[in-house]
Amino acid sequence: MFSIGDLSRRTGVKVPTIRYYEQMGLIAAAKRTEGNQRRYDRDGLERLSFIRHARDLGLSIEAIRELTELSAHPERPCADAHRIARAHRTAVRTKIARLKRLEAELGRIETMCDADTVGDCRIIEALADHSLCSDEH
Amino acid sequence: MFSIGDLSRRTGVKVPTIRYYEQMGLIAAAKRTEGNQRRYDRDGLERLSFIRHARDLGLSIEAIRELTELSAHPERPCADAHRIARAHRTAVRTKIARLKRLEAELGRIETMCDADTVGDCRIIEALADHSLCSDEH
DNA sequence: CTAATCTCTCTAGCAACTATAGGTTCAAGA
DNA sequence: TCTTGAACCTATAGTTGCTAGAGAGATTAG
Incomplete structure (x- = not known):
């Protein structure tokens, strides 16, 4: 039998987060001691590991x-299960593509300016003016 | 003089978002008409474009x-200004690296399973067991 | 002048937690 | 057995960056 703190140490999920997962219905409500504290078994540990991962x-x-x-x-x-995994993977790929465009744009902006004062700073200029960008984002 | 709706159409920032930005102190509180409606000038338009971008x-x-x-x-x-842009770029790069690892892992998980029923599904297995992963994430 | 469309403020909701307050229980040492 | 201190409990509010809704008032076109 593990206390919520044991479970937290073993899974790396913080204590309030475990309670939050319970509240959200992600894990079943744990058994309680006489004093109303949560007690978990190996099963609960495994379920939480799954979620963590x-x-x-x-x-x-x-x-x-x-x-x-x-x-x-x-x-x-x-x-x-396949559908869920695939949909997630697609979403991740989309995010990567977008972030790559951003990274390129930020790199371009960064090398644009060799001024000393904000008045001449092309970073701020570039941020103000989308037409200076090399592509959509 | 633009109403908040005009501003919204010209910048692509939604009306409640503009009000939110004002509340957050990102844009100065606009002048008001007698009837308490916000009115913006070209300056306000430019500031909002900057933020949008x-x-x-x-x-x-x-x-x-x-x-x-x-x-x-x-x-x-x-x-x-350079520091802010550079810090952000670094953060973006970090995110990309992490997402790429995830994408690879999800791809691996996806191809692992050719079962028909959940009982044999290796996707769920892989999610339950981190030791099946090829690297940290 | 009226009707349709804005606009106003205020409040609450989203995801996925994190933090705080004020109180209770547990476990270990004296 | 008692005490002390850590861990636990609930409930509520805060985080980020908005979005949605209610109910009331303002503006504008016909």
Whole structure:
């Protein structure tokens, strides 16, 4: 039996975050001691590890909820799990593409200015004037 | 003189967002008509365009506040503006690197499974078990 | 003058937590 | 057994950058 603090140390998920996940219905409400403190078993530990890992991979709470519901029904087709993973991967790719454009733009802006004072600073100028940009963002 | 709606159409910033920026102190409180409606001049339009553009580049409200304060003092050295832009660029690069690792991992997970039912699905397995991952994330 | 469209303020909601306050319980040492 | 201090409890508010809604007032075109 683990206290919430034990669970936190073992998974790396902070204590208030664990309570938050419970409130959000991501993990089942834990058993309580007589004094109303949460106690977890190995099962609870594993479920939280799963969530931790999925969050690290950037999946939303909502996506994780879907996945945990799926895994509660092992007989169902796993196409849904694939769909969720694929959708997330697509979203990640889109984000990368956008950030790359931004990075290039910021690099361009940064090398544009060799002024000493703000009055001549082309960084601020470039930020003020979208037409100085090399592409859309 | 532009109404808040005019400003919104010209900059692409939504009306409630403009009011929000005013509340946050990013733009000066606009003059008002007798009937208490906001009226903007060309200056206000330009300031909002600046903010819009900087937000598009992903700069935080806080960073933009610093930049607008800088540009109000043209005699100051622009090293600070450079610092802000560089810091942001570094942050963007870090994000890209992390997302790329995620993307690779998600790709790996996705191709791992050819099961039909959730019970055998290796996607869910991989999400549950970090040790199956090829690197840290 | 009237009707349609803005605009006003205020409040609450989103995601995914984090922080604080004020109070209770647990576990270990004397 | 008692005490002390750490850990725990709930509830509420704050974070970021907006967005949505209610209900009331202003403006403008016909």
